[in-house]
Each structure stands twice: as C-alpha cells, then as structure tokens.
Amino acid sequence: MMNDLETTAHKLCQASRKDYVNPYSDLEWPDTVNIHNWFMSPELISLYGTEHYDRLSEADRKKLSFYEAINFFSLNIHGEKSLIEGLAQRLYRRDVGPISSYLHHFLDEENKHMVYFGGFCARYAGKVYPDRKLSFPREYQSGEEDFLFFARVLVFEEIVDVYNVQMSLDERLVPLARQINLMHHRDEARHLVFGRKIVKELFEHYSPRWPGATLQAIREYLINYIMGAWKEYYNPDVYRDAGLVDPYRVREESFNHPRCRSHRQKITRACLRYLTENGILDKEPAL
Amino acid sequence: MKTEAEIRLALRQWVLKNSNKISAEDLGDDTAIIEQRIITSLQIMDLILFIETLTNCPIEVDSLKPGTFRNLNTIYKGFFHGDDDDRSAKES
Numbered sequence: 519m520m521n522d523l524e525t526t527a528h529k530l531c532q533a534s535r536k537d538y539v540n541p542y543s544d545l546e547w548p549d550t551v552n553i554h555n556w557f558m559s560p561e562l563i564s565l566y567g568t569e570h571y572d573r574l575s576e577a578d579r580k581k582l583s584f585y586e587a588i589n590f591f592s593l594n595i596h597g598e599k600s601l602i603e604g605l606a607q608r609l610y611r612r613d614v615g616p617i618s619s620y621l622h623h624f625l626d627e628e629n630k631h632m633v634y635f636g637g638f639c640a641r642y643a644g645k646v647y648p649d650r651k652l653s654f655p656r657e658y659q660s661g662e663e664d665f666l667f668f669a670r671v672l673v674f675e676e677i678v679d680v681y682n683v684q685m686s687l688d689e690r691l692v693p694l695a696r697q698i699n700l701m702h703h704r705d706e707a708r709h710l711v712f713g714r715k716i717v718k719e720l721f722e723h724y725s726p727r728w729p730g731a732t733l734q735a736i737r738e739y740l741i742n743y744i745m746g747a748w749k750e751y752y753n754p755d756v757y758r759d760a761g762l763v764d765p766y767r768v769r770e771e772s773f774n775h776p777r778c779r780s781h782r783q784k785i786t787r788a789c790l791r792y793l794t795e796n797g798i799l800d801k802e803p804a805l
Numbered sequence: 806m807k808t809e810a811e812i813r814l815a816l817r818q819w820v821l822k823n824s825n826k827i828s829a830e831d832l833g834d835d836t837a838i839i840e841q842r843i844i845t846s847l848q849i850m851d852l853i854l855f856i857e858t859l860t861n862c863p864i865e866v867d868s869l870k871p872g873t874f875r876n877l878n879t880i881y882k883g884f885f886h887g888d889d890d891d892r893s894a895k896e897s
Contacts, residue, residue, distance in 0.1 A: 648863075648865065648866055648867065649866060649867075650849070650850040650853045650854065650864070650866055651846070651849065651850050651866075652846055652849045652866065652869075652874070653846045654839050654846045656842075739845075739847070742845070742847045742848075743847060746847045746850060749850060749851070750850070754854070754857070754863075755863060766854065766857065766858045769854070
C-alpha cells in the first residue's frame with residue numbers, strides 16, 4: 519500500500535504502545551450505580567430540545583440519561599463487533615501487509631472498548647440493547663468494498679468521538695461514565711487519524727477507475743449510512759425503559775424534530791467537511 | 806388488531822414509500838426485495854422498526870433466519886403468521 523499511510527501507521531503503532539490501556543485494571547467498578555444521576559450529557563440525549571424531553575421531571579431526565587448511555591455503549595459494541603470482523607479479514611492480506619502492525623493495535627483497542635462498554639451495560643442494566651442492523655452480500659467494483667468499510671468506520675467513529683470528548687469533560691456525569699468516554703476518546707483519536715488517511719488514499723487510488731454510476735451509488739450509500747448511524751441514537755427500547763409512553767411515536771417525532779436535525783448537523787459537521795473537501799461527497803447532505 | 810390484508814397492505818406501502826426502484830404494479834408478494842436491491846441493508850433497521858410498530862413488540866434480530874426479508878410473503882410469515890416451520894420450509 520501507500521508510503522504515506524505506512525508512515526502514519528508506524529507513528530500510530532508507537533503511540534498505541536505508549537498509551538497502552540488495561541481495561542480490567544484502569545477502571546473501578548462500583549457494585550451498583552444510582553440511575554438518578556447524569557450518565558449522558560443532557561444536551562446529547564436524543565430527545566433533548568423536544569416536547570418529550572421538556573415534559574420530563576429532572577429525575578426522569580436523569581433516568582433517561584442512564585438508558586441513553588446504555589444505548590450509546592451498546593451501539594459502540596455493535597459497531598466494534600463489525601469493525602473487528604472487517605479488520606481481521608484484512609489482517610496480513612497481501613496488499614495490506616505493511617499496515618498490518620497497526621491493524622493489530624486497532625483490533626486490540628476495539629476489543630478493549632467492548633470490555634468496558636459491555637462491562638457497564640451488563641453490570642448496571644443487565645443487558646446490551648440489540649442491534650437492528652443486517653447486511654446482505656453484494657458485488658463490488660475494484661476497491662469499493664475496502665473503501666466503504668473504512669469510510670463506514672470513519673463516519674461511525676467521528677460521531678462517537680464528538681460525544682466522547684464532550685462527555686469526558688462534563689462534570690455533571692458520574693465519574694465512571696466520564697472515564698469510559700475519556701478512555702475511548704484517547705484510542706479513537708488515533709483511529710481517526712488512521713481512518714482519515716486510509717479513506718482519502720483509498721478514494722484517490724480507486725475512484726478514478728469507478729464508473730460514474732458506481733461513484734454516484736457510493737455517495738448515496740454513504741449519505742444513507744450517515745443517516746442510518748444517526749437513527750441508532752433514537753432507540754425506542756431506551757424510551758420504553760425510561761418509562762415513556764408510545765416509544766415508537768416518540769422516536770419518530772424526535773428524529774424529525776428541527777432541534778434534533780440541527781444537532782445531528784452540528785455534531786457531524788467536521789466529518790461532512792472532511793468528506794466533501796476530499797471529493798468523497800459532492801455536497802454536504804442535510805441530516 | 807390488524808387483519809392479514811391490512812398488514813400486507815401496510816408492508817407493501819412501506820416498501821413503495823421507501824424505495825424508488827419499483828412501481829406498485831411490479832411489486833408482488835413474492836418480489837425479491839433484497840436480491841433486487843429494492844430495499845437495501847441500510848433500510849432494514851427502518852423496516853424492522855416499522856414491523857415493531859405493527860406488532861407492538863421488539864424484534865430479536867439475532868434470532869431471525871436467513872431469508873426472513875426476502876419478500877413480502879416471508880416478512881408476513883416471519884413476523885405475523887407465527888409459524889416458524891412453515892417459514893423455514895419456504896426459505897430453504
């Protein structure tokens with residue numbers, strides 16, 4: 519693969535070794551948590567700014583924040599499961615060989631993330647919210663599958679990282695929730711550097727060979743993927759557990775609420791700018 | 806409680822509303838909506854949530870059998886008919 523990417527991967531390997539985390543010893547787990555605390559920054563709660571949120575008491579908002587955190591950790595687990603699967607498939611593949619040393623760290627770090635995300639969900643909620651995504655096999659143009667894999671990973675991690683950074687700094691949150699967000703951000707910062715580099719290089723390398731219809735379909739797919747990634751943040755299971763009536767209606771109304779649209783646009787701004795500045799998208803979509 | 810005809814109509818309308826790749830005339834109960842990419846994998850989450858609103862019950866995605874979303878018949882049988890054996894036989 520490309521030299522620039524290899525140099526980046528080499529530097530990231532050194533950084534990963536220096537910032538090596540032990541998810542079993544670096545976190546202290548209380549036996550129980552009081553769910554009448556903030557586990558998610560209120561402004562990041564999916565219903566924030568809607569009538570459904572405004573109607574809740576302070577105690578109910580905090581309870582909702584607990585289940586929103588369970589959902590945030592759950593969707594991370596599901597994202598990381600498919601990421602690990604995709605990385606493992608590419609490890610030591612002939613054309614990926616030179617960056618395999620970094621893929622080892624990537625895999626290792628994603629597995630550790632699932633240890634603490636899963637640990638939190640299992641200990642305090644007794645469950646991980648199920649994944650509603652399915653994928654079906656299809657044919658790809660040359661390089662398209664690799665490009666889409668790393669582009670999906672990048673989009674997913676870009677959104678998550680904005681949440682991580684904000685919550686790692688939010689002193690209203692219980693310390694354990696803050697610490698999990700901080701630990702995740704420390705690793706994700708490296709993954710994002712790698713992701714931005716490899717997505718750009720794969721696109722520049724392969725896209726000139728793709729027929730116009732393929733490029734158009736890839737752009738549509740990416741926009742739909744970004745929307746799909748956001749839809750996972752609006753989970754009726756969360757609303758049901760938090761005691762809200764008619765969770766499917768709450769989801770529908772909140773997802774389409776102007777404040778929620780503007781929130782998605784704001785959180786995704788840097789990611790969309792990266793995609794358009796590099797020609798991957800031809801215009802920023804309205805989310 | 807919705808009748809079978811109402812549920813089938815609701816499913817059919819959902820597919821037509823969410824895909825611009827097929828006309829109402831061409832969409833049959835046995836049209837292969839995944840294979841023909843009328844509905845993509847990215848739309849499955851929306852479809853699952855729509856089915857949940859019809860059944861008023863969360864779906865255990867992990868327990869779904871391959872082929873559940875193949876066409877409107879398999880979706881109806883998979884989520885509303887309650888006959889697993891029949892569904893498996895049709896999909897094999």
